[in-house]
Amino acid sequence: MKHQIVIVGGGNAGISVAAKLLHANRQLDIAIIEPSDKHYYQPAWTLVGGGVYDIRDTVRPEADYIPQGAHWIQDAVATFQPEQNNVVTRAGLTVAYDYLVVCPGIQLNWAQVEGLPETLGKNKVCSNYLFDTAPYTFECIKNLKKGRALFTAPAGAVKCGGAPQKIMYLAGDYFRRNRPAGDVQVDFFSAGSVIFGIEKYAKTLREVVKRYGIGTYFKHDLVKVDGPNKRAFFKVTDAQGNVTTEEQHFDVLHVTPPQSAPDFVRNSPLANTNGWVDVDKFTLQHVKYPNIFSLGDASGMPNSKTGAAVRKQAPVLVQNLLAAMKGQTLAGKYTGYSSCPIVTGYGKLMLAEFDYDNKPTETFPFDQSKERFSMWMLKRYVLPWLYWNQILKGNM
Numbered sequence: 540m541k542h543q544i545v546i547v548g549g550g551n552a553g554i555s556v557a558a559k560l561l562h563a564n565r566q567l568d569i570a571i572i573e574p575s576d577k578h579y580y581q582p583a584w585t586l587v588g589g590g591v592y593d594i595r596d597t598v599r600p601e602a603d604y605i606p607q608g609a610h611w612i613q614d615a616v617a618t619f620q621p622e623q624n625n626v627v628t629r630a631g632l633t634v635a636y637d638y639l640v641v642c643p644g645i646q647l648n649w650a651q652v653e654g655l656p657e658t659l660g661k662n663k664v665c666s667n668y669l670f671d672t673a674p675y676t677f678e679c680i681k682n683l684k685k686g687r688a689l690f691t692a693p694a695g696a697v698k699c700g701g702a703p704q705k706i707m708y709l710a711g712d713y714f715r716r717n718r719p720a721g722d723v724q725v726d727f728f729s730a731g732s733v734i735f736g737i738e739k740y741a742k743t744l745r746e747v748v749k750r751y752g753i754g755t756y757f758k759h760d761l762v763k764v765d766g767p768n769k770r771a772f773f774k775v776t777d778a779q780g781n782v783t784t785e786e787q788h789f790d791v792l793h794v795t796p797p798q799s800a801p802d803f804v805r806n807s808p809l810a811n812t813n814g815w816v817d818v819d820k821f822t823l824q825h826v827k828y829p830n831i832f833s834l835g836d837a838s839g840m841p842n843s844k845t846g847a848a849v850r851k852q853a854p855v856l857v858q859n860l861l862a863a864m865k866g867q868t869l870a871g872k873y874t875g876y877s878s879c880p881i882v883t884g885y886g887k888l889m890l891a892e893f894d895y896d897n898k899p900t901e902t903f904p905f906d907q908s909k910e911r912f913s914m915w916m917l918k919r920y921v922l923p924w925l926y927w928n929q930i931l932k933g934n935m
């Protein structure tokens with residue numbers, strides 16, 4: 540089997556790129572290799588966990604979003620053979636290509652936290668990072684009358700770096716509105732060292748943390764969970780670099796799992812030293828194989844991994860891939876744009892937008908470091924509509 544362009548992964552990135560390529564040239568022979576028959580709008584899982592979005596509205600049939608004119612191979616890629624211009628699927632199919640776009644997303648490493656796979660979705664251990672468990676987050680929040688709710692953030696890159704905090708602020712707001720003061724304590728345990736990497740936005744978040752009385756524990760990396768006994772264990776690194784283990788009690792535990800490049804990417808010749816697809820951070824072209832491009836969560840650019848970043852990467856990748864096909868220079872340049880719509884309470888959101896240099900690159904003509912109802916409405920209503928109707932159709 541051979542196709543002119545093969546796209547690995549039919550998520551946010553793969554579908555957007557396929558649609559845009561076909562807008563540019565309907566004659567292109569494109570195959571999308573994607574195992575799932577469902578397509579998810581993951582950014583809404585935060586709102587599902589907060590009890591204000593129906594999980595059923597976050598999933599649609601993948602078939603409805605494969606652009607007309609593209610071939611869908613419903614299988615998963617297992618191996619890359621870049622020297623032969625082939626990929627091999629789990630079912631054993633060899634698919635040859637002239638050009639390859641690699642975007643199979645990020646891998647959630649639940650088993651890296653001892654005891655977590657066994658207890659996830661029960662014993663008040665929840666996570667917004669899965670379609671199946673996001674609704675349980677709100678069950679846990681709603682049913683906590685008194686006690687301690689812990690929210691974790693792991694070391695390393697995660698998809699939507701703000702998501703571990705967004706659900707914590709919703710929970711903080713929920714308890715403030717519905718429980719007597721002091722009955723529920725919310726605590727943040729993060730392997731990182733700051734609340735947010737850009738001071739303009741960190742300043743607002745420190746105020747939000749204060750408003751909900753959230754305790755912050757940095758350099759605390761979740762390593763083990765004992766669900767039945769409601770105990771979480773953290774690897775703690777102090778200022779001198781000494782490492783100890785700390786045990787904490789919880790009544791609710793929201794976990795953001797450790798994440799990495801998918802194993803089949805990490806173990807392939809396409810990977811950089813950290814396992815991500817090794818592409819030029821401006822052109823999105825592979826540094827070793829010029830007929831391979833990558834975008835989205837699996838790619839190796841040092842941007843914050845979000846769907847918002849994909850929205851800016853897709854047109855650059857399409858421009859450069861079409862140029863490469865004509866033997867022209869690659870003029871498209873991705874500046875590292877990413878955005879993090881940080882929900883800070885019910886009806887409140889701060890829209891952080893920034894580039895590779897952590898320089899704010901804001902869309903609206905007002906100070907986006909302020910919490911706003913209008914930005915909440917953008918996340919709750921406008922962005923989901925844009926995703927299904929414009930972004931996946933290649934129109935943005």
Ligand SMILES: Cc1cc2nc3c(=O)[nH]c(=O)nc-3n(C[C@H](O)[C@H](O)[C@H](O)COP(=O)(O)OP(=O)(O)OC[C@H]3O[C@@H](n4cnc5c(N)ncnc54)[C@H](O)[C@@H]3O)c2cc1C
Binds near residue numbers: 614803
């Ligand atoms: C809780 C949560 C909140 C978020 N909030 C936001 C937000 O507010 N704003 C924002 O912009 N982003 C947010 N994101 C992140 C956003 O969803 C991702 O960054 C985006 O989906 C990345 O697109 P992608 O195409 O790279 O990966 P995905 O959309 O995850 O798609 C990857 C696709 O690859 C497929 N695949 C996997 N393995 C293989 C294989 N072996 N072969 C072929 N295909 C394969 C998968 O089935 C999947 O369809 C959030 C994510 C989560 C989980």
